[in-house]
Amino acid sequence: MIGRIQGTLVEKQPPEVLIDVAGMGYEIQMPMTSFYQLPAVGEQVTLWTHFVVREDAQLLFGFCEKNERGLFRELIKANGVGPKLGLTILSGMSASQFLSSVQHEDVSALVAMPGIGKKTAERLVVELKDRLEKFGKSQSVSIPTQPAGAAGDALVAVNDVREDAMGALVALGYKPAQASKYIDAVYQDGMESEQVIREALRAAI
Template identity: 40%
Template structure:
């Protein structure tokens, strides 16, 4: 089982990256947030991985953080949620935001995640409530400092996608001025729209 890859980032696509490890290119499926955290192609990278083996395929799923990997494994323990679905969920909501929604039984927030219907959202709440308690506690404090940190993370994610620091800062400032409390994944999507328009 491949648990970690360290090498050169060869390519970065919409839902995966190719990591070159001593001349061998490994295709790693990644969530939108993990992809955003990667450096530009050509730079050194290290990703945590989960190896999924099926009769007809061998797939690697990657994570930028231990937190995301941990939540991914918990999601796969939910009935009818496989690795691809778990990663799709993590592309639509950050791990801490997911934990907080599950802890609060916020089915409405969970159904805003692409691919998550009401039944799946209710199942996530029932099956994960106890398992994600510690992460939900970490997500609970919402202070002005936390909001500032969110925009710092947004800038880092944008520079990781190859935008210049000045561009990343301008996009983060524009979204900060709009106000309103939004999760990082939503801010990232809005920033990319701004930068690509």
Template identity: 45%
Template sequence: MIGRLAGILVEKNPPQVVIDVQGIGYELDVPMSTFYNLPENGEKLALLTHFVVREDGHFLYGFASEAERFAFRQLLKISGVGARLALSVLSGLSVGDLAQVVARQEVGRLTRVPGIGTKTAERLLLELKGKLADALPTSAPAADSSHNDILNALLALGYNEREAGVAMKQLPADTTTSDGIRQALKLLSRV
């Protein structure tokens, strides 16, 4: 079992990366949440991994955090969810967002992830209930509520989860809903 790789990042082609570990190049598929945080080619990198052996090949999946790998493994336990769909879920939602979606049973946010229809979303919500509670962010309820309102407003305006998430990270923690939406739109218009 390969649980972790540390080496030099050689190549980045979404969703795949190649890491040179003492002369051996390991090819891994990573969720976009990990991909966006990778260093430049030629720099040192360490990723947690999940190794899958199937009849048609051996596959390595890489993750920047233990929470991502844990969520990936929980998704794989669900009937009808393979590695590609699990990567798609983690590319469309951060682990914290996924935990919130499951806690609130938000089918609509899951169906925005490519490859997930209503029935699959409902099955994911049912199977993951209570399993991702540790991934929920520990923030004040009022700030959490205004951040969720801002996020939902950005999604309603047509921005995807990644774009909205990037803008949300740049907002101060105590931002009100109306100010947060205004600031996020300014940030997104610069991109």
């Protein structure tokens, strides 16, 4: 089991990062709530990880906070919730928002996530309400506010930002038409891709 990774952040392509550890590159998928907290490329980073081995793949998921990894592990124990859906949930909601939705049985907030129908949302509430009591407000993970990036006048820069945001939302389970709709609704000149992704996810809820 790979429980923690510490190394140099080489690439950031939401929702995936590449971290160099003593010359070996680890591809790690992250929920956007953790992705927003990453340092700049070239800097050192430490992630708490969860390793998944399947017949067709070996996948590594990373989190900036240990308790967020714990919540992810509780999520994927629920019937019908795999790592990809767990990643999607923790990208569209902070840990505290998800806990609040479960505790208050707010099925409508959960249904807003791609891949979660009403039955799945109701099952999540039933299965997780008692199990998640240990994740109190003191352990919640919030989405940090990021300063706006410098505006880029070049069309190619705008296209790159939108394409990065589109790729991230599709990877998180949104259909291309949905992703495009949310991006169009929130995009403003000068926004960086992470800002667009964050606001699009908020618009989707």
